[in-house]
Amino acid sequence: MTPAAAEATTPSTARSALRAIRRAGPMLLSGGTVLALVVLASLFVPLLVEIDPLGIDVAQKLLPPSAEHWLGTDEFGREVLDRLIIGAHISLRVAFAATLLTAVLGIALGALSGQYRLADSIIGRFSDALLVFPGFVLAIMILAALGPSELNVVLAVVVLYVPRVIRTVRASIIEFRSADFVQAARAVGVGDMRLLVVHILPKSFGPVMVQLTFGFAWAILVEAGLSFLGLGPPPPSPSWGNMISAAREFIRTAPWIMIAPGVMITITVLSLNLIGDGLRDLVDPRLQGKVGP
Amino acid sequence: MLLYTLRRILEFVPTIFIALTLIFVITRLVPGSPITALIGNQSVDAAQIDAITKQLGLDRPILEQYLEWLPRVVTGDFGQSLFFSAPVAEVILDRFPITFALTFMALLVTVAVGIPLGILSAMRRGGILDYFGNVLSSLGMALPPFWLGFMLMLVFAVSLQWVPASGYRPMEFGFWSWLSRLVLPVLALSVSQIGLVVRMTRSTMIEVLGMEYVAMARTKGLRERTVILRHALRNAMVQIVTVIGLVFALGLGGSVIIENVFALPGLGELITTAAVRRDYPTLEGGIFYLTLVALVINLMVDLAYAWFNPRIRYA
Numbered sequence: 001m002t003p004a005a006a007e008a009t010t011p012s013t014a015r016s017a018l019r020a021i022r023r024a025g026p027m028l029l030s031g032g033t034v035l036a037l038v039v040l041a042s043l044f045v046p047l048l049v050e051i052d053p054l055g056i057d058v059a060q061k062l063l064p065p066s067a068e069h070w071l072g073t074d075e076f077g078r079e080v081l082d083r084l085i086i087g088a089h090i091s092l093r094v095a096f097a098a099t100l101l102t103a104v105l106g107i108a109l110g111a112l113s114g115q116y117r118l119a120d121s122i123i124g125r126f127s128d129a130l131l132v133f134p135g136f137v138l139a140i141m142i143l144a145a146l147g148p149s150e151l152n153v154v155l156a157v158v159v160l161y162v163p164r165v166i167r168t169v170r171a172s173i174i175e176f177r178s179a180d181f182v183q184a185a186r187a188v189g190v191g192d193m194r195l196l197v198v199h200i201l202p203k204s205f206g207p208v209m210v211q212l213t214f215g216f217a218w219a220i221l222v223e224a225g226l227s228f229l230g231l232g233p234p235p236p237s238p239s240w241g242n243m244i245s246a247a248r249e250f251i252r253t254a255p256w257i258m259i260a261p262g263v264m265i266t267i268t269v270l271s272l273n274l275i276g277d278g279l280r281d282l283v284d285p286r287l288q289g290k291v292g293p
Numbered sequence: 294m295l296l297y298t299l300r301r302i303l304e305f306v307p308t309i310f311i312a313l314t315l316i317f318v319i320t321r322l323v324p325g326s327p328i329t330a331l332i333g334n335q336s337v338d339a340a341q342i343d344a345i346t347k348q349l350g351l352d353r354p355i356l357e358q359y360l361e362w363l364p365r366v367v368t369g370d371f372g373q374s375l376f377f378s379a380p381v382a383e384v385i386l387d388r389f390p391i392t393f394a395l396t397f398m399a400l401l402v403t404v405a406v407g408i409p410l411g412i413l414s415a416m417r418r419g420g421i422l423d424y425f426g427n428v429l430s431s432l433g434m435a436l437p438p439f440w441l442g443f444m445l446m447l448v449f450a451v452s453l454q455w456v457p458a459s460g461y462r463p464m465e466f467g468f469w470s471w472l473s474r475l476v477l478p479v480l481a482l483s484v485s486q487i488g489l490v491v492r493m494t495r496s497t498m499i500e501v502l503g504m505e506y507v508a509m510a511r512t513k514g515l516r517e518r519t520v521i522l523r524h525a526l527r528n529a530m531v532q533i534v535t536v537i538g539l540v541f542a543l544g545l546g547g548s549v550i551i552e553n554v555f556a557l558p559g560l561g562e563l564i565t566t567a568a569v570r571r572d573y574p575t576l577e578g579g580i581f582y583l584t585l586v587a588l589v590i591n592l593m594v595d596l597a598y599a600w601f602n603p604r605i606r607y608a
Contacts, residue, residue, distance in 0.1 A: 225439060251443060
């Protein structure tokens, strides 16, 4: 890929750091609040109110939003709101698992390729190859082969995103490998492994966190897209993408079934992207306002 | 430049080779036989299963299959589609123009809106336009494109009835009839791309505006307009051009799901239905062609970048 927005000028002064914090604060706060609301609602509402995302009641089907049915009902008379709340579990669970696994694999493999020449050329080749497929066609292919399930969606997202994390970790290891503090540590006899884990890897923590935040948001979009295509967690599992997919037949008669899950996806992704933007401004004020994922 | 071009083209070969190998390996990852996945719960007699197994060459060792498959697909022959009674290559070539039209028009819209908005945002940092551009791009990147497609359909096709909701009609039936069915898909695809382009253009422009030669041009007393258009934009364009290539490749990926939403019989729709029906030859071929086009665009972008920026050639 081309270094489109790679190089940045360096006005890295105390003032610009202060400006970054002032800029990042509101973003982190608003993004964090919204995300916390979504997560807390999905966790605690089922404990407080009786929720039945799979309860079929044909007499109550396709009812528009009203006082009894806040967000209306779907074609089987299931509450859209109930399904939305449980859908949050599935969508967030898949995205979170994928992000966690991406982090572990990405850091491990990135460290390997930053440290060893041989590992670098092998891992580098593979991650380059994974990155050549446009969009998420690679994920479509993986799910077509493994069959639609929650776990396979997680795997596909990991395969798509891990090369990016590997690159970030590798870059920061190479950047700091010959830094003075590393040379000094080596001179006093610190071993390779300890050098890597204690001195070098923590330096990549910031950029990796930023990247994983964007990755999380992106995973939600990919899960929704795959579910929509019928390649995600199979129905009746109410993942947000599944809800949109099922609502497609009723777009003319009952549009509320489709509007609600899309709004939830947008809100969640937006809040995660805001957090990512904020974190990035904090971690590296030079990159202020640069593109995310 | 010639040497650089040759080197890039040579690098292109192993990339294609690895992409093909990955496609082969992944589509054969299927637990059990792909045949069972293919027929699902239907009752099919053994002879038929045998025939399909033979047709796919699945009765032979995997390495042998690969060695037979690779030279064949390099020449563009992905075999016979399991669902259309036609060679995969033919089905793909039939559908590619639709995908190309969709992606290309989305690119035009993206460039026409995204680049000016990005430049203006950079010029008036912190102004109303910058704020507006920021909100628009953040929102654009958070909207799931397929859902946005349905929302556009709801507003412009179902409520206002300005354009048909979905489907495709070739240009022979009239230009408007063709275009009206592409308007909504193009919009749905453009929105997230516009977000990306606004952000990239803005940050590139800000970077360039901080350069010494811009300050110099201002000190010379040149008009702001001249400074922006003649000095800053010219240099920013080098990077912006690469963004355009990136967006085109991105659009090819995005078209996959948008075509599904609007029932456009393009390459993306072919890939997704092949994935759901497990039509492996079609899936392999579709993904390969889509990837190939994206790679070629990428190559052209890299070459254009080197052309504009001689430092790259000698790196």
